[in-house]
Amino acid sequence: MQHLVDTDNFSDAQIAQLLADARAFKAQRPPQLLRDKLLITLFFEASTRTRSSFEVAAKRLGASVVHLDPSRSSTKKGESLEDTFANLCAMEPDGVIIRHSQNDTPQILADLEMTPVINAGAGNYAHPTQALLDLFTMVEHFGGEVRGKRIAIVGDIISSRVASSGIRLLRRMGMEVLLVAPKPFMPLSDLPQYESLDEVLDRVDVVMSLRAQLERHATPIFDDYGAYATHYCIDHDRLGDRELLILHPGPVMRNIDISDAVLQDPRCKVLEQVKNGVYMRMAILKLLLLDA
Ligand code: NCD
Numbered sequence: 001m002q003h004l005v006d007t008d009n010f011s012d013a014q015i016a017q018l019l020a021d022a023r024a025f026k027a028q029r030p031p032q033l034l035r036d037k038l039l040i041t042l043f044f045e046a047s048t049r050t051r052s053s054f055e056v057a058a059k060r061l062g063a064s065v066v067h068l069d070p071s072r073s074s075t076k077k078g079e080s081l082e083d084t085f086a087n088l089c090a091m092e093p094d095g096v097i098i099r100h101s102q103n104d105t106p107q108i109l110a111d112l113e114m115t116p117v118i119n120a121g122a123g124n125y126a127h128p129t130q131a132l133l134d135l136f137t138m139v140e141h142f143g144g145e146v147r148g149k150r151i152a153i154v155g156d157i158i159s160s161r162v163a164s165s166g167i168r169l170l171r172r173m174g175m176e177v178l179l180v181a182p183k184p185f186m187p188l189s190d191l192p193q194y195e196s197l198d199e200v201l202d203r204v205d206v207v208m209s210l211r212a213q214l215e216r217h218a219t220p221i222f223d224d225y226g227a228y229a230t231h232y233c234i235d236h237d238r239l240g241d242r243e244l245l246i247l248h249p250g251p252v253m254r255n256i257d258i259s260d261a262v263l264q265d266p267r268c269k270v271l272e273q274v275k276n277g278v279y280m281r282m283a284i285l286k287l288l289l290l291d292a
Contacts (some may be wrong), residue, residue, distance in 0.1 A: 033062065179191050
């Protein structure tokens with residue numbers, strides 16, 4: 001049984017297959033390969049893009065999706081997460097898609113070996129489907145190869161599972177990763193670290209902006225995100241006419257992470273990432289439910 005806890009669950013050949021399938025699905029909608037499959041989603045944290053993207057991907061392939069709303073489920077009555085999961089597995093789904101605030105929850109459930117577990121975001125540790133859709137977006141943008149390209153990840157890196165999964169996957173694919181953040185947002189890392197965004201813009205091919213994850217800070221780190229924006233917002237003054245690819249996993253805090261005007265700029269591929277997310281998740285579901 002194959003799970004997706006983080007992208008290291010996939011071999012290089014499987015990642016190449018995912019990219020090829022996502023590209024083929026984008027060029028031509030595939031037949032309903034997962035017609036007799038059923039997935040359950042279990043989201044313990046808020047989600048707009050990821051949950052709907054998984055559902056659209058599953059339905060495009062003909063699978064059915066059942067959502068369990070944990071705020072209305074028996075975990076609220078004291079049932080343990082493992083018991084809730086075992087009960088769902090007794091209904092014989094073909095996979096469970098889970099988002100949780102704890103880093104190790106997807107691995108704990110995967111280790112029970114009851115059904116394929118697909119991590120839709122865990123704590124600040126891993127968000128593998130986002131990393132894979134970002135990789136797909138860059139591979140497509142650069143015409144098939146990201147090896148040797150440089151990316152600056154900018155913002156609240158320490159809180160970001162998108163950054164952690166992205167860093168592991170993009171380095172593995174041969175990209176050079178630079179971290180750009182004010183000190184409180186900078187994780188412990190052996191990667192090159194910068195406080196100044198302006199210092200790196202001439203040296204990178206891609207800028208990935210991240211949201212300040214206010215809900216993960218026990219005490220507020222900045223009282224004024226206007227001051228943060230002065231240094232880190234991607235706007236036209238800062239960008240100039242550089243040929244950069246601008247990414248953001250969403251949700252974007254407008255004019256703090258990226259300016260209104262840059263969000264409209266063709267260099268900014270935020271909505272393309274969302275579109276690609278559906279194709280990449282279709283490829284992932286095919287791999288886990290059909291090929292594996
Ligand atoms: C992110 C998440 O939840 O990890 N969003 C996403 O899934 N695309 C990032 C965030 O919440 O800022």
